[in-house]
Amino acid sequence: MASYLAESTYGKDKVRVFRVVREDKVHHIVEYNVQVLLEGELDTSYTQADNGVVVATDSIKNITYYLAKISPHVLSAERFGLHLATHLVSKYAHIRKALVTIEQLRWTRIAVDGKPHDHSFLRDGEEKRVVKVQVDASRGKDQLVGSVSAGINDLLVLKTTGSAFEGFIRDEYTTLPQVDDRIFSTSVDVLYTFAPFEITAPSDEKRLEFDEKQIQAPGRLGAWEGLKVSESAREITLSVFATDESASVQATLYKMGQRLISQNGAVNRATYTLPNKHYIPVDLKFIGIDNTSPALAEVFAPVSAPSGLIAATVARVGASC
Numbered sequence: 001m002a003s004y005l006a007e008s009t010y011g012k013d014k015v016r017v018f019r020v021v022r023e024d025k026v027h028h029i030v031e032y033n034v035q036v037l038l039e040g041e042l043d044t045s046y047t048q049a050d051n052g053v054v055v056a057t058d059s060i061k062n063i064t065y066y067l068a069k070i071s072p073h074v075l076s077a078e079r080f081g082l083h084l085a086t087h088l089v090s091k092y093a094h095i096r097k098a099l100v101t102i103e104q105l106r107w108t109r110i111a112v113d114g115k116p117h118d119h120s121f122l123r124d125g126e127e128k129r130v131v132k133v134q135v136d137a138s139r140g141k142d143q144l145v146g147s148v149s150a151g152i153n154d155l156l157v158l159k160t161t162g163s164a165f166e167g168f169i170r171d172e173y174t175t176l177p178q179v180d181d182r183i184f185s186t187s188v189d190v191l192y193t194f195a196p197f198e199i200t201a202p203s204d205e206k207r208l209e210f211d212e213k214q215i216q217a218p219g220r221l222g223a224w225e226g227l228k229v230s231e232s233a234r235e236i237t238l239s240v241f242a243t244d245e246s247a248s249v250q251a252t253l254y255k256m257g258q259r260l261i262s263q264n265g266a267v268n269r270a271t272y273t274l275p276n277k278h279y280i281p282v283d284l285k286f287i288g289i290d291n292t293s294p295a296l297a298e299v300f301a302p303v304s305a306p307s308g309l310i311a312a313t314v315a316r317v318g319a320s321c
């Protein structure tokens with residue numbers, strides 16, 4: 001009956017942060033859902049009820065808000081996440097690793113007479129940008145290793161043709177007809193990963209320092225900085241989805257990943273998770289109407305469950321992560 005604590009992590013989830021940065025009359029905003037998890041010399045908090053090693057998750061929340069106030073990087077989820085994670089592992093001697101996941105909600109400037117408004121925004125879609133940052137101090141507090149992944153969640157797309165699914169295994173379990181034309185809809189989750197890099201530890205007493213010079217990545221922050229790659233990933237995902245003569249979700253996914261990597265030199269891997277959101281032509285034979293032959297299918301029943309689920313990671317040849 002012997003047992004032991006095999007692994008653990010803890011922190012604060014769903015810290016909702018809205019930040020405004022006022023540049024004279026032009027206001028910039030971000031809204032984040034932040035998850036902060038810590039790992040380190042924390043076993044005794046589980047095994048011996050030793051709260052003396054616990055940074056309260058309430059304090060983790062407070063630190064998140066404090067950094068949102070003072071960090072010059074708050075408008076970039078990648079930089080803000082790195083600043084927060086670097087502070088946590090630098091401030092607390094026994095914390096070995098900080099993992100920060102940020103979900104960024106969409107706020108787009110309202111266009112008034114075709115001109116982006118200074119301080120009014122709209123939620124144009126439920127898609128989110130997602131950023132996962134890790135700062136690892138396992139090799140020492142002065143040898144911090146940072147890693148960044150970023151991507152998109154819940155990007156809902158649909159096409160009405162240019163998608164087939166044929167040639168799959170047919171046996172006693174098969175009821176699905178082969179089709180050379182169908183509706184293809186998915187809610188894209190994509191996460192792409194950059195090579196890890198060193199971060200110079202903050203040298204100020206409060207361990208709050210964090211600037212570009214501390215990032216020892218090729219091209220520093222610029223190599224993987226959020227927006228360029230994130231816009232490219234979104235564009236590639238949408239354009240492959242729209243233009244591919246899809247043989248299957250699997251084949252289209254692979255093309256998305258290949259193109260993302262070939263067009264973004266700093267990205268080493270891309271993981272796509274694509275539910276296949278089925279739209280089934282309604283059988284109207286009961287009233288003498290053909291609505292099921294592909295060319296005549298016009299009325300569909302969207303099926304919320306079950307859905308297919310296709311996930312794969314495409315990696316750059318020769319890259320170690």
Ligand SMILES: O=c1[nH]c(=O)c2[nH]c(=O)[nH]c2[nH]1
Nearest residue numbers: 165176247248249250276308
């Ligand atoms: O693109 C698809 N891939 C599958 O693996 C699959 N399975 C299924 O029933 N429909 C589909 N469509």
